[in-house]
Amino acid sequence: MEKVGNHNSISRKLILSLALMLSISLTSFAQDAAPVADASTSAAPAAATGGDAAKGKELFNANCAACHKLDAKSTGPALRDVASRREVGWLYKWIHNSSDLIKSGDADAVKVFEENNKIPMTAFPQLSEGDIDNIIAYTSEPKAEAPAAVVGAAPVAGAEDQGTGISNNVILGALSLVMAILIVMLVLVNRVLRKVAAANGIEVASKEPSLPVWKAFVRNQFLVLVTAIFLLLSGAYFVYGFFMQVGVDQNYQPIQPIHYSHKIHAGDNEINCKYCHSAARVSKTAGIPSLNVCMNCHKSISEVAETTATPEYSKAFYDAQIQKLYKAVGWDATSQSYTGKTEPVKWVRIHNLPDFVYFNHSQHVTVAGIECQTCHGPVQEFEIMKQFSPLTMGWCIECHRKTDVKMEGNEYYTKIHAELSKKYGVDKLTAAQMGGLECGKCHY
Numbered sequence: 001m002e003k004v005g006n007h008n009s010i011s012r013k014l015i016l017s018l019a020l021m022l023s024i025s026l027t028s029f030a031q032d033a034a035p036v037a038d039a040s041t042s043a044a045p046a047a048a049t050g051g052d053a054a055k056g057k058e059l060f061n062a063n064c065a066a067c068h069k070l071d072a073k074s075t076g077p078a079l080r081d082v083a084s085r086r087e088v089g090w091l092y093k094w095i096h097n098s099s100d101l102i103k104s105g106d107a108d109a110v111k112v113f114e115e116n117n118k119i120p121m122t123a124f125p126q127l128s129e130g131d132i133d134n135i136i137a138y139t140s141e142p143k144a145e146a147p148a149a150v151v152g153a154a155p156v157a158g159a160e161d162q163g164t165g166i167s168n169n170v171i172l173g174a175l176s177l178v179m180a181i182l183i184v185m186l187v188l189v190n191r192v193l194r195k196v197a198a199a200n201g202i203e204v205a206s207k208e209p210s211l212p213v214w215k216a217f218v219r220n221q222f223l224v225l226v227t228a229i230f231l232l233l234s235g236a237y238f239v240y241g242f243f244m245q246v247g248v249d250q251n252y253q254p255i256q257p258i259h260y261s262h263k264i265h266a267g268d269n270e271i272n273c274k275y276c277h278s279a280a281r282v283s284k285t286a287g288i289p290s291l292n293v294c295m296n297c298h299k300s301i302s303e304v305a306e307t308t309a310t311p312e313y314s315k316a317f318y319d320a321q322i323q324k325l326y327k328a329v330g331w332d333a334t335s336q337s338y339t340g341k342t343e344p345v346k347w348v349r350i351h352n353l354p355d356f357v358y359f360n361h362s363q364h365v366t367v368a369g370i371e372c373q374t375c376h377g378p379v380q381e382f383e384i385m386k387q388f389s390p391l392t393m394g395w396c397i398e399c400h401r402k403t404d405v406k407m408e409g410n411e412y413y414t415k416i417h418a419e420l421s422k423k424y425g426v427d428k429l430t431a432a433q434m435g436g437l438e439c440g441k442c443h444y
């Protein structure tokens with residue numbers, strides 16, 4: 001009878017500690033999930049303005065993210081809560097055609113235009129008022145959530161890393177707690193069993209002296225192999241993390257949602273870079289073309305020529321990529337019409353300077369007349385796009401020291417040139433002598 005009683009107490013202890021373990025791990029997961037629930041409830045008021053924030057985000061990323069961020073000034077002003085400073089009617093007019101509104105003499109429009117160095121904003125007559133409502137709903141979302149990932153924001157972006165870092169920590173913490181509890185439980189069970197044995201007069205055979213743990217370990221080749229692999233993998237992980245932190249992203253070559261070949265387009269078919277990256281001439285960013293630009297040609301090009309196929313990539317592979325493009329823009333090749341069902345392509349962003357650096361494409365491409373290839377490498381030969389230059393501060397400075405500023409045909413420079421070349425006693429001026437080494441020029 002006594003035995004049964006003892007047996008019961010063991011299992012009661014087991015069940016008790018199991019319950020404890022479960023409740024602890026559950027609460028720590030619940031904590032993890034809580035902020036998400038918060039965010040969705042607090043987003044509700046924004047949705048109440050009538051728009052769908054999720055759709056708005058897609059539209060924003062596809063049309064606006066090239067020039068706007070939610071919380072920071074980009075080419076255009078930050079758009080978070082724009083609805084609180086502008087009326088909806090004004091926003092419709094502005095987004096449909098901002099230059100019309102400016103020409104009409106609207107005071108707000110003229111003011112914001114002048115505050116932003118008179119950079120014209122693209123007109124979006126194709127966006128319906130419903131679309132704009134959705135975008136407004138998205139911009140009205142509270143900041144609590146991690147900021148919207150701009151079309152294909154680099155996967156190494158700090159914010160995202162931190163986000164997953166925290167939840168990983170919570171999970172790791174919970175797991176190690178569970179482990180600790182398991183160990184304590186085993187010790188307890190062992191002790192109880194020994195007591196039971198003692199009570200029943202059973203002698204527990206004492207262990208004969210065995211090998212030291214490390215010797216046993218070394219003799220077990222399988223364990224050694226597994227440990228070696230584990231150490232190598234975790235070592236590689238940390239080394240990789242270290243380099244990413246230093247910002248060495250040179251040759252970063254992510255896999256894109258559509259296999260898009262610069263070699264075929266810019267190389268074999270000699271399409272000008274600026275046909276697609278048209279913003280590079282006139283604005284800070286070069287921008288990724290919208291899929292409508294692709295359709296200018298691909299309405300009629302639905303498959304590649306037999307000769308385009310290479311041993312590495314077959315014709316069937318390329319044709320499937322064009323089908324992906326059709327699916328994304330909602331193009332029905334058989335009826336030659338748009339179905340209206342679109343799903344934006346999320347290109348992975350490759351080049352990404354830290355936020356505290358100011359780099360302007362038009363300054364380099366148009367004013368200085370530098371070829372894209374000087375900085376981006378022989379893009380027309382890239383089957384898959386990659387980051388060619390290191391994009392470090394040393395790289396920028398090095399070129400500013402070496403490169404002469406193009407003076408001819410640039411009235412703005414004639415006078416400065418005359419003054420500065422007298423000062424330095426030289427005929428030609430480098431970008432560095434023009435002020436290209438001043439911290440404030442590149443850092444906000």
Ligand code: HEC
Nearest residue numbers: 063064067075076077082112113116118119120121122124
């Ligand atoms: C080519 C770059 C560009 C694109 C693309 C763009 N904008 Fe703009 N936007 C600007 C600039 C620049 C300004 C500042 C006014 C000016 O200089 O014309 C601006 C101003 C605005 C303003 C006024 C902000 C204020 O404080 O009053 C709103 C609203 C706006 N943009 C919304 C949008 C939306 C919505 C989209 C996408 C559908 C979009 N923009 C796409 C460049 C752009």
Ligand code: HEC
Nearest residue numbers: 260265266271272273276347349350351372376379380385
């Ligand atoms: C037919 C359109 C088209 C043409 C022409 C074109 N590109 Fe692109 N480019 C794209 C698309 C789409 C992407 C995004 C997909 C990718 O990264 O491969 C891209 C990506 C890029 C990127 C990387 C962007 C990032 O995420 O950092 C660079 C740099 C670039 N192009 C430079 C060039 C240069 C230089 C030329 C001319 C030699 C050129 N492109 C011609 C469409 C084009």
Ligand code: HEC
Nearest residue numbers: 259260261264269271289293294297304305308318321322
């Ligand atoms: C100026 C015309 C033009 C534009 C604009 C254009 N393409 Fe192409 N595209 C072509 C031609 C030409 C081919 C090759 C046909 C062949 O080899 O027979 C091609 C081939 C392709 C292929 C198959 C080969 C590959 O690169 O994987 C894909 C996918 C493709 N294009 C996607 C795009 C996308 C995405 C865009 C927009 C960013 C775009 N194209 C813009 C003309 C164009």
Ligand code: HEC
Nearest residue numbers: 273277280285286287351352353359364365370371372375
């Ligand atoms: C002086 C060097 C330089 C030249 C010249 C240059 N780029 Fe860039 N490019 C950069 C840097 C630096 C970035 C990263 C910008 C960032 O992260 O803000 C970049 C980014 C890009 C991107 C990614 C999207 C964006 O706008 O940030 C594209 C696309 C691109 N460049 C295309 C081009 C094309 C096309 C040309 C030629 C018309 C060109 N670039 C000329 C240095 C250059």
Ligand code: HEC
Nearest residue numbers: 358359367368374396399400403405431434435436441442
């Ligand atoms: C291939 C050479 C080259 C590279 C690489 C380069 N630049 Fe420049 N940069 C120039 C030249 C040339 C000028 C002078 C343009 C002009 O005529 O105003 C210039 C001008 C500038 C200016 C304006 C300076 C002024 O006096 O107003 C800034 C800011 C700038 N560059 C930032 C950068 C940053 C940031 C990088 C690196 C991400 C970079 N540049 C990389 C060649 C380069």
Ligand code: HEC
Nearest residue numbers: 246247354357391392393396397400436437438439441442
């Ligand atoms: C021609 C443009 C340019 C000029 C001028 C410039 N910087 Fe930078 N700086 C950069 C770029 C680009 C980066 C980002 C490098 C990276 O991501 O690895 C950077 C990064 C930095 C960093 C962060 C370093 C790191 O490890 O991330 C500091 C600090 C800095 N710069 C300070 C300065 C100071 C101080 C000056 C003036 C003496 C200066 N910079 C002038 C372009 C410039």
